[in-house]
Amino acid sequence: MNFVAHAVPLRCLYLPRHLGTATDSESKDITPPSDRGNGESVLVVDDEPTVRLLIPDVLVASGYIPLESPDGSTALKLLQSNMRIDLLVTDVGPPNGMNGRHLADAARVSRPDLKVVFITRYAENAVVGSGRLAPGMHVLTKPIEMEVLSAEVRGLIPRPPAAD
Numbered sequence: 001m002n003f004v005a006h007a008v009p010l011r012c013l014y015l016p017r018h019l020g021t022a023t024d025s026e027s028k029d030i031t032p033p034s035d036r037g038n039g040e041s042v043l044v045v046d047d048e049p050t051v052r053l054l055i056p057d058v059l060v061a062s063g064y065i066p067l068e069s070p071d072g073s074t075a076l077k078l079l080q081s082n083m084r085i086d087l088l089v090t091d092v093g094p095p096n097g098m099n100g101r102h103l104a105d106a107a108r109v110s111r112p113d114l115k116v117v118f119i120t121r122y123a124e125n126a127v128v129g130s131g132r133l134a135p136g137m138h139v140l141t142k143p144i145e146m147e148v149l150s151a152e153v154r155g156l157i158p159r160p161p162a163a164d
Contacts, residue, residue, distance in 0.1 A: 043085050055149065072102065091120070
């Protein structure tokens, strides 16, 4: 028998490793109850299915409602609809079409106050280029610590005033 090896590009997701012992089987919230979201919706755009599974889990644990899209053109249709979207989290360089920066710029035509978090494997200047990011746009570099992502989301989505 002859076997043919095919070169398959590897995609990696780096997760932190816990070096301690497990103390209980209950899952813990990433954010304290006072810092949790109030059901705001966050659109996650990434071509990697693992990322589209992991980030929404973090968002749900932080009190947000995640929406997912594998590419910019599908995400843009959601962003041009009347659907409530409080924050866009997008990969900078998804394949097959528009990149994350073009998506954000197109989305801000109809949603000028939309907050955006760009996720990239590259330096921040891959997103910014020679210019600057507009207000309400931030960059996180992979690998991303989930606590950092959660804190970034909390910082960009304004909390409603506390009821007296």
